[in-house]
Amino acid sequence: MLVLDCPFCGPRNESEFAYGGPALAPRPADPSAVSDADWVDWLTVPPNPMGEVEERWWHLRGCGAWLTVRRHTVTHAVTEVRLGR
Amino acid sequence: MQRYSFLSLCRHALGQHRGWAPVWRTRPLRDRYSAIIVGAGGHGLAAAYHLAKDHGITDVAVLEAGWLGGGNVARNTVTIRSNYMRDESIPFYVKSVAMYEALTRDLNFNLMHSRRTMIDVLQTWGMVRDRRRRRLIMDIYGSTYRDIDVAELRRRIPALTGGGPGSRLPILGAAVHTDAAVNRHDAVAWGYARAADAMGVEIHQQTPVRTLLRGADGAIAGVETARGPVRAPVVALAVSGHTTTLTETVGLRLPLRTINLTAFVSEPVKPVVDVVVNCPDLGVYLSQSDKGELVIGGATDLGQSFRRDIKQSVFEDTVAAMLELFPAFRRLKLMRQWGGHLDMAHDASPIVSATDIAGLIVSAGWWGGYKAIPAGGAGLAHLIATGRPDALTAPFGLNRFRHLDYVIETGTTTAR
Numbered sequence A: 001m002l003v004l005d006c007p008f009c010g011p012r013n014e015s016e017f018a019y020g021g022p023a024l025a026p027r028p029a030d031p032s033a034v035s036d037a038d039w040v041d042w043l044t045v046p047p048n049p050m051g052e053v054e055e056r057w058w059h060l061r062g063c064g065a066w067l068t069v070r071r072h073t074v075t076h077a078v079t080e081v082r083l084g085r
Numbered sequence B: 001m002q003r004y005s006f007l008s009l010c011r012h013a014l015g016q017h018r019g020w021a022p023v024w025r026t027r028p029l030r031d032r033y034s035a036i037i038v039g040a041g042g043h044g045l046a047a048a049y050h051l052a053k054d055h056g057i058t059d060v061a062v063l064e065a066g067w068l069g070g071g072n073v074a075r076n077t078v079t080i081r082s083n084y085m086r087d088e089s090i091p092f093y094v095k096s097v098a099m100y101e102a103l104t105r106d107l108n109f110n111l112m113h114s115r116r117t118m119i120d121v122l123q124t125w126g127m128v129r130d131r132r133r134r135r136l137i138m139d140i141y142g143s144t145y146r147d148i149d150v151a152e153l154r155r156r157i158p159a160l161t162g163g164g165p166g167s168r169l170p171i172l173g174a175a176v177h178t179d180a181a182v183n184r185h186d187a188v189a190w191g192y193a194r195a196a197d198a199m200g201v202e203i204h205q206q207t208p209v210r211t212l213l214r215g216a217d218g219a220i221a222g223v224e225t226a227r228g229p230v231r232a233p234v235v236a237l238a239v240s241g242h243t244t245t246l247t248e249t250v251g252l253r254l255p256l257r258t259i260n261l262t263a264f265v266s267e268p269v270k271p272v273v274d275v276v277v278n279c280p281d282l283g284v285y286l287s288q289s290d291k292g293e294l295v296i297g298g299a300t301d302l303g304q305s306f307r308r309d310i311k312q313s314v315f316e317d318t319v320a321a322m323l324e325l326f327p328a329f330r331r332l333k334l335m336r337q338w339g340g341h342l343d344m345a346h347d348a349s350p351i352v353s354a355t356d357i358a359g360l361i362v363s364a365g366w367w368g369g370y371k372a373i374p375a376g377g378a379g380l381a382h383l384i385a386t387g388r389p390d391a392l393t394a395p396f397g398l399n400r401f402r403h404l405d406y407v408i409e410t411g412t413t414t415a416r
């Protein structure tokens, strides 16, 4: 069980949260300047390291905030929880 | 190859079983092959077997980081079925299930293959409609689903005493998939390895691949292993969760996320369930092995994970879900748990495909890939040998992402 330190509620069990997928890179500012291949890459290819990833978690059974969590994919160690992206 | 039969068993019994040959040979690692397959799991070994058998290509090395059959082929619930959703998926899995049926004879290796009807226990109207929809699509492709009512369900699974009218999720009905089966995962790996080895394929265990190698022209040139470089014009990756770990070494990005899927078994008990029971609304499925252990699986861990153990919360949720329907199982002791890391593609369908790097082929995204081993191996071999996919794996190329032509497959996991 992960323990995520919500900025509003403090440390809470993973079961209070809903997983929201990998945190995507910022949406390209000028969509018309982005090639089709780069769009597909942005949409479908998340970083997949044996290391830290950033992912979105929703404090569904708590304050309702969307958080961004930095977590290690091998150790599960959480090194950052922040509000928003 | 020493063939196994009743007669050979009798003959070797007379020699006190000292005359058996090794099931596959260990040979020196050469520095060059016609093709390299990375990963001696189900898909890698099946591909090696079909390369030799269907295409006559035997100058092949299968490189395995650990021991043969010690990866995900040993870390699943051996459930074989074809109740999928999409026009692209169902024919592939129907073929794979049929190939499994004949595999004991083809490989001359007893896989202990056991036809085992699978029954989906339906507890929400949404799931009832989903299974009806799946049944109508599966009918087109020769797979089977049949609706039964609650009384028939309880007659067929007497241990299923939960889910009554007063419960949280009363059972509404069930869907019966008669084409399911279970078999022995070790035997699948060993059987393919033995047959491929007999035709000349080399299998090298304890040979982890560190990086992929590219030539001056940008094409794949081979792999760098812990035992030195090995060169080949074609390299196929069948390494499950570590696909991107390897492709990143040559700068290739793939639409894959690695996640952790787990299972556990109870102590052995007398026969109590003779079907594979799947409870998609609760997220748990189970069957009973020939040894008598209940083999129990649940949902994946959330988020990306390269771990091979089970997270306590996933374990507790799965047990709680099972006990809602099988309250008597609370007295069972649980014996072992295991997890595997698998990579899931953006649309949850597999990827059997050439890549942007000439000569580099990937077989990845297998979520529940155990049932896909025969057809997936044959398709991977076809791609290695000819450079083109066969008809059944053609829909699973990487090009589908380029064209946003996804095969969005909700049948991938039983527990959904």
Ligand SMILES: [Zn+2]
Pocket: A006, A007, A008, A009, A010, A059, A062, A063, A064, A065
């Ligand atoms: Zn909160």
